[in-house]
Amino acid sequence: MEEFDNTMIGRGRDAIDMIIDPDSLQENVIGSYVFDPEYGMGAVVGTIKLEGRDATVIANDAQTFSDRFPVVFGGIIGLEEGYKMATAVYRTMEADADKPMEEKRPIVLIVDTPGNGPGKMEEIAGMNKSTGSYQLALAEARKAGHPIVAIVIGRAISGAFLCHGLQADHILALSKDYGTMIHVMPLTSISRITKMDIERLEELSTSNPVFAAGVDFFYKLGGVQEVVNKVEDMREVIIRHINEIYAIKAAGQFEKLGPWGRGLLGEERGGRTHRLKAMAQMNAEYETVADKYINA
């Protein structure tokens, strides 16, 4: 593996400092709610300021360990982390419940996670509920008007990226020069499963971005809105996207944002051109029979 001396992997807390107004992080406080600092320590939540405006930050902390849940380390999202992150989103909505849409505070997701907790206790308690609850909370906050921007600074791997990132309005990523990783599985695993040479897969991935690992492929599929080429630019780009999202929501164009918006972008960029065709054909087929079901 290549070495990246400038990588942000494992540096979620540093990234927070680089993005926010100086010294503005109030960790474990959102609105009037105060979090237990001992709970879900693999996730950092709190209130920050961006150009003087309150925002919520949710980040991974790769430097912590859990005595209660030993599978949680290195940025893994465990049972407690998922529910803590979900709580941060619900408390954000609660804090701005009485405000009009244009004043609902942004939520910034700083993404550097290798996975969800893969253990027996996790399955017994239902790790799927923990990650699912965070995603539903983000979807609800996005639809309520909170601008949500995710920035991938390190690892955004499979289900953990679905959990922490893929429900945002816009997703940004540091360029691959920083060692940024976005994938479901590395190409070596795909090679094992499909029984194809890794060289052949690499060659194929240049013309088809749907299977290979990497920031640029996700960009082509619409999964990443914009690649940030310099770490110093993170703050400015995030603020620009927040303002764009406010404007898009004020115009009522919610469908340009979030997962559905990424689908439209994927078609525009030529990376995912079949799903919309499939949907159009289904819609046409539905129209021919709709009456029978609507007026049953």
Added chain:
Amino acid sequence: MKNWKELEASSFLDANARERALGMVEAGTFTEFLNPRDRFVSPHLPVLGTAVEFDDGTVTGVGLIGKHPVFIVSMEGKFIGGSIGEVNGGKMVNTLRLAEKAAVQIKAAHPDEYDARRPLVAISFETGGVRLHEANAGLLAHAEVMDAFQDCRHKVPIVAVVGSKVGCFGGMGFVAAATDVIVMSEEGRIGLTGPEVIEQEMGKEEFDASNKALVYRTTGGKQKYIMQDCNYLVEDKISDFYDVLAKVADLSMQQIEEMRRIGSLKLVQEQMDLVKLVGEMQPKDSMDLWKYYGNESPEALPEMSTAEFLKVVKRRVRK
């Protein structure tokens, strides 16, 4: 092909995706969208030398139960493990969008009869999640499904139907958890990290994937029922699943909302109580929790028939 009556009497576990789709709605009412004759296949599989299926491994369509349109997504585990790619992921998302659209149309056409005609979505999960041959597109499709779920919230009930061989794992494990109502047979399994992956990542001492009894105790229908992670536990018969769908179709949205396990701050707090208990107790096996919830002989529960089990089982108490 079996007729509808024969289908209803059949095993859900042994049924393929199309049989399950037909059996989850009334006889003769199912219209399939993008059926195999449309040949809307994955464009990505041939590139990697993998055979395609004409429905891309997922049956989608609409049928009726009473006056309720029932929108169906039914996954075929025999085709690449029921995995989700660009096309079948798109079919799943669009089925949810059509259900939401039908809800609007019914409200306009029959404003006084909405409850009696309210659409329902039933998803028969049989999948390990993302299809690796088109992993990035499959991953993005999962997020679209969660987004569409939130749009259906409080309008169109979504029911997860889980009783097929592959179970419901990976990203689809949290998709199932995010539905309104979950119905399982004891053969059904729901989880996030599949048994083989836990063993591979954490070692055989943490989880022995070849121990089938352990696998079922951890993710199977009975465990999920005790934990309140499934709402209905039924026998392995298509008609038993159908009966639950018919019942849910007639419940109020309030009753349906009460069956959810996640999706609000209050529900998150309830789940955090469970996580606290698990963190303190450090269970080595699901049976430790079964005992905690008042089942004095937990080792007897897996052996019981579903009917016996339902008579004696003690479940986690909800607030």
